[in-house]
Amino acid sequence: MSDCCNDPLTTAAQSHQHCPGNGAKGKPVPLITLKSLLVPGALAQLNAQQSYRFCASSDCPVVYFGANGQTFEADRLKVPVFAKDLSPEVPVCYCFDWRRHQLRDPANRHALDDIAAHIQAKRCGCEVNNPQGRCCLADVRSTMAVSSEMDSG
Secondary structure (H helix, E strand, O other), X not given: OOOOOOOHHHHHHHHOOEXXXXXXXXXXXXXXXHHHHEXXXXXXXXXXXXXXXXXXXXXXXXXXXXXXXXXXXXHHEOOOOXXXXXXXXXXXXXXXXXXXXXHOOHHHOOHHHHHHHHXXXXXXXXXXXXXXXXXXXXXXXXXXXXXXXXXXX
């Protein structure tokens, strides 16, 4: 039976948005992020002519994937990946070295304000420091919210 109603270009474009490891939709990530964070052997395999996406699923080893099916797993990065690593030592804010256990400590309630002040002063470099290639504030907030829930629960 012919599949005449499906546009092959649209179907192909949509498949490039989904992680080959688990099928989750990935978020676009700047090429500079991969160039900054891949270990030398992986960087040598990077195709700078294609776009890449970030897979945030903690149960999937793939961190970055490209339109041609190329993937880079967590062990190919210079830093641990917050979305993939559940340890207390993993960075949440890569620019200013705030780690999960620190953000969950009630003594560090000022952390969000400190990070926001650095961002306001244009000191952050999330596109080259954070494996997600974007600002960490959402992750900082969610990590601190988990701490608040644990304190009140």
